[in-house]
Amino acid sequence: MVKYKWDDKVIDKRLKALMLKYGQAKTEEEDTAILCEIDALENILDFINPQELLFPAKNKDKKSTLLKVIDEKYNYYKFFYHKIYFLKKDIKKFLKLARENKYDFADLPIIKFSNSDLVTFVHDFYQDLSPYFYKKFMKEFKNHNTNLYFDEDYYGGHVHYLPYSKEDFIIVGKTHTIFDYMTIAHEYGHATSAKINPHYRYQGDGLFKEFDTIFIEMLANDYYRKITKDDTNFLLYRAMRHNDYILSSKSVCDVFKLIKLKESLVDNHKLKKFYRHSNLPELEFDEELYALGYILAIELYHLYQKDKEQALNVLKNIISYKPKTSQEYYDKIKSYGLIPNKHLEIYQTNLERQLVKSKVQKL
Numbered sequence: 454m455v456k457y458k459w460d461d462k463v464i465d466k467r468l469k470a471l472m473l474k475y476g477q478a479k480t481e482e483e484d485t486a487i488l489c490e491i492d493a494l495e496n497i498l499d500f501i502n503p504q505e506l507l508f509p510a511k512n513k514d515k516k517s518t519l520l521k522v523i524d525e526k527y528n529y530y531k532f533f534y535h536k537i538y539f540l541k542k543d544i545k546k547f548l549k550l551a552r553e554n555k556y557d558f559a560d561l562p563i564i565k566f567s568n569s570d571l572v573t574f575v576h577d578f579y580q581d582l583s584p585y586f587y588k589k590f591m592k593e594f595k596n597h598n599t600n601l602y603f604d605e606d607y608y609g610g611h612v613h614y615l616p617y618s619k620e621d622f623i624i625v626g627k628t629h630t631i632f633d634y635m636t637i638a639h640e641y642g643h644a645t646s647a648k649i650n651p652h653y654r655y656q657g658d659g660l661f662k663e664f665d666t667i668f669i670e671m672l673a674n675d676y677y678r679k680i681t682k683d684d685t686n687f688l689l690y691r692a693m694r695h696n697d698y699i700l701s702s703k704s705v706c707d708v709f710k711l712i713k714l715k716e717s718l719v720d721n722h723k724l725k726k727f728y729r730h731s732n733l734p735e736l737e738f739d740e741e742l743y744a745l746g747y748i749l750a751i752e753l754y755h756l757y758q759k760d761k762e763q764a765l766n767v768l769k770n771i772i773s774y775k776p777k778t779s780q781e782y783y784d785k786i787k788s789y790g791l792i793p794n795k796h797l798e799i800y801q802t803n804l805e806r807q808l809v810k811s812k813v814q815k816l
Contacts, residue, residue, distance in 0.1 A: 457568050459602045459622060461501045468494040471617065486617040493613045497622055519725050526733060527715045530708050536658060539780055540745060541709050543793040544702050547748050550797050551699050554808065556692040561630035564686070568603045571625070575637045578676045579645070583765050586645060593621060593644040603627055610640040614647060614654065621647065631677065631686040638673035642666035649772045656775060657782035663739075663746035664753075664786075665772055670694070671754050684811050691804055692813075698747035700732065701740040707731040708741075751800045752791040767791070 471491050478484040579590040593600075600622050607626030614621050621644040625637045646653050646665050654662045671691075678687035711733060714724055728734070757764035767789045776782035787793075 457572075457598070457601050457603050459497060459501055460599065461498060463599070464494055464497055464501075467618075468498065483617070490615045490617040493615055493622075497613050500624070519728065520721060523711070523715075523724060523728050523733075526708075526736070527711055531712055531715075533658070534708055534712055534741075537660060537741060537779060538709075539783070540660075540741070541706075543748060544705050544741075544744055546794050547744070547797065548699070548702050548706060550794055551695075551702070552801055552805070553696050553699055554692045554805070556689055556813075557696060558628075558632070558693055560689050560693065561628070561632060562686065562689075563629050564631060566629075566633075571603075571633055571637050572597060572601070574634055574677070575641050575673075577680075578638055578673050579641070581676060582672065585769065586765065589648040590641060590645045592648045593641065596620060601625070610636040612640050612643045616651070619651065631674075631683075631690045634677055635670050635673055635690060639666045639670050642669035645669075646772045649769065650775070652775065653772050657779040660742060660745065660779045661749075661771075661782055661786070663742040664749045665746075665768060667698075667743070667746040668750040668753050668757075668768065671750060672757070684807075685813055688804070688808055688811055688813050692808060694747075695801065695804065698743060701744040701747070704732040704736045704740040705744045707733050708736070748793045748797075749786060749791055751797055752793065752795060755796040755800065756790070 468491060471487055471494070475484060475487045475491065478487060576594060579587045579594075600620060602622070602624045603626075604624055605627045607624060608628065610623065610625045612621050612623050623637075623640045623644060625633065625640060627633055643654065643662070643666055646662075650656075653665075674687055674690055678684065710727065710731070714727060753764055753768065756767065771786055771789070774782065774785055776785060
């Protein structure tokens with residue numbers, strides 16, 4: 454058995470067995486879980502063995518007009534962003550207070566490590582974190598030889614959740630930098646949260662599903678520094694991510710502005726001018742999840758510095774909570790004292806001081 458690879462034959466066998474079960478389940482909820490898992494397994498198989506279309510669609514409109522592109526983005530985002538309008542004030546305030554630094558992904562030096570080193574790191578990190586989270590983590594980690602996949606051509610990570618089997622297939626891209634250590638911690642954060650509350654990633658419109666994992670990343674970065682004594686990579690990664698989330702927040706605010714301009718029927722010239730000078734051409738999906746997640750993670754991290762046990766208990770309660778709406782979820786999170794932007798200045802000032810003190814240089 455090859456470690457850290459998905460076996461397409463095993464997955465195909467599971468897929469065919471599930472297809473026979475679909476429609477035969479005792480409850481509608483079970484049938485829905487089976488259908489979702491069929492979709493996830495098909496996506497996994499497609500990732501392992503990408504299939505080219507026999508008759509690829511012809512793009513007659515190769516020179517798609519800018520206005521058409523703007524309309525497509527507006528139509529994609531408008532419904533969801535109307536539902537999360539209550540977040541706009543906090544994200545705008547973050548942008549007003551946050552300070553960018555000069556570091557980005559290109560500044561991360563190459564590090565020599567193996568896939569097994571990453572696996573050992575994530576295991577030891579969770580073991581060091583707390584008995585409760587370690588126990589939940591191990592429920593997922595026990596299948597890491599077959600459910601974890603490292604890929605040299607993939608950037609970042611992703612979790613394919615199988616709701617019927619209640620397990621995850623995790624992919625971790627390889628950049629051969631500290632980024633890979635944080636990616637595996639982040640993705641196992643998603644899987645661990647699902648062991649605490651299987652509905653966590655969907656509830657509250659899925660709006661808060663990056664909050665816990667960004668916080669876990671922060672702790673994993675601290676742990677990396679503790680065991681390696683590598684201040685340079687620790688600080689470069691933290692500085693780079695700070696900039697990433699500032700960019701995410703800019704993109705979110707640009708989407709809010711695009712919606713406002715479209716609905717105020719501004720003339721096309723102004724609309725195109727705004728779009729060209731915004732972050733929208735490079736906009737990635739789910740930026741709002743990362744922007745909000747970072748803002749809240751800073752607050753939980755501040756609490757963690759003062760009282761580790763209390764912070765982890767708050768995290769557990771937030772993951773376990775089952776709200777009816779995203780607004781209710783947001784209010785619940787803030788009821789634990791996690792007030793957006795309250796400790797941002799302390800966090801970024803401390804980061805800036807450490808960068809100056811360590812004399813970290815750009816590559």
